[in-house]
Amino acid sequence: MYLAEITFKILKDSNQEKQEELIENINASWAGNGQILDDCYHYAKAKKEYKMYQTIPEKDSLTDKYNNKYAKEFIEKLSSVGLAKPEITIIDNEEQEDDLCKCTEKTEFILYTTFETFHSPIRCKKCFKAIPLYKIPKLDNFNDDYYPINSWAKDYKACDSLQINCSVGVRFALKQMGSIDSQLTKVGLELCRDIEKLTGRDTYYYLYKYSAKSKKQELLRKCPKCGGKWLLDKPLHDIFDFECKKCKLLSNIGWDKR
Ligand SMILES: [Zn+2]
Numbered sequence: 451m452y453l454a455e456i457t458f459k460i461l462k463d464s465n466q467e468k469q470e471e472l473i474e475n476i477n478a479s480w481a482g483n484g485q486i487l488d489d490c491y492h493y494a495k496a497k498k499e500y501k502m503y504q505t506i507p508e509k510d511s512l513t514d515k516y517n518n519k520y521a522k523e524f525i526e527k528l529s530s531v532g533l534a535k536p537e538i539t540i541i542d543n544e545e546q547e548d549d550l551c552k553c554t555e556k557t558e559f560i561l562y563t564t565f566e567t568f569h570s571p572i573r574c575k576k577c578f579k580a581i582p583l584y585k586i587p588k589l590d591n592f593n594d595d596y597y598p599i600n601s602w603a604k605d606y607k608a609c610d611s612l613q614i615n616c617s618v619g620v621r622f623a624l625k626q627m628g629s630i631d632s633q634l635t636k637v638g639l640e641l642c643r644d645i646e647k648l649t650g651r652d653t654y655y656y657l658y659k660y661s662a663k664s665k666k667q668e669l670l671r672k673c674p675k676c677g678g679k680w681l682l683d684k685p686l687h688d689i690f691d692f693e694c695k696k697c698k699l700l701s702n703i704g705w706d707k708r
């Protein structure tokens with residue numbers, strides 16, 4: 451991840467509301483396309499420019515080659531409201547921790563996120579590092595972005611926050627995250643199948659399990675979809691104790707008994 455300083459120079463004074471609206475639209479397009487990692491944004495207007503700071507996955511995430519058709523259109527319109535095209539400066543130019551997948555072969559994917567994950571919810575199953583959304587084909591042709599993935603990830607993070615906070619809606623959240631027939635799982639599984647169709651890569655879905663009766667009982671657990679054996683000899687990425695290759699599902703021994 452890198453921190454980018456984004457500057458929109460003011461070429462001539464114009465309607466401020468229109469300028470801000472365009473900047474917001476560009477941001478929303480970048481967020482929907484996975485080019486910036488947080489869809490919240492704050493910008494400051496100085497005398498001759500607007501400035502904002504955003505976390506981006508790669509140094510070149512905001513270059514034109516990754517912009518979707520809407521970002522391109524909005525950027526073209528900037529001159530009509532007296533703004534120059536955005537100037538991007540990477541603030542911390544040091545090589546950041548290597549948090550993106552660099553595997554060269556066609557690996558499998560896992561749809562995975564947590565309440566504190568900034569990165570794309572598409573992980574490489576081999577190295578468990580993230581893959582920026584803009585590196586896979588678009589899931590929403592109409593919006594030219596990844597709305598279905600972003601929307602699932604937001605719902606998943608909301609459930610994960612509920613269960614971490616342990617105050618409100620914990621049972622609801624755990625059911626959504628762990629049950630094969632919850633609405634969250636249903637949407638997630640459909641997404642996995644869509645990602646497979648678009649990328650040709652098998653995509654696994656993770657069923658989170660927190661509380662269990664006993665470790666012994668956990669070890670006897672079967673795949674909730676096909677009823678087959680799925681206990682792994684050793685955990686994958688220190689998280690997944692179960693894997694069903696047939697149903698492309700992953701899970702863990704209940705965390706409180708693990
Ligand atoms: Zn990888």
Ligand SMILES: [Zn+2]
Pocket residue numbers: 673674675676677678694695696697698699
């Ligand atoms: Zn199965």
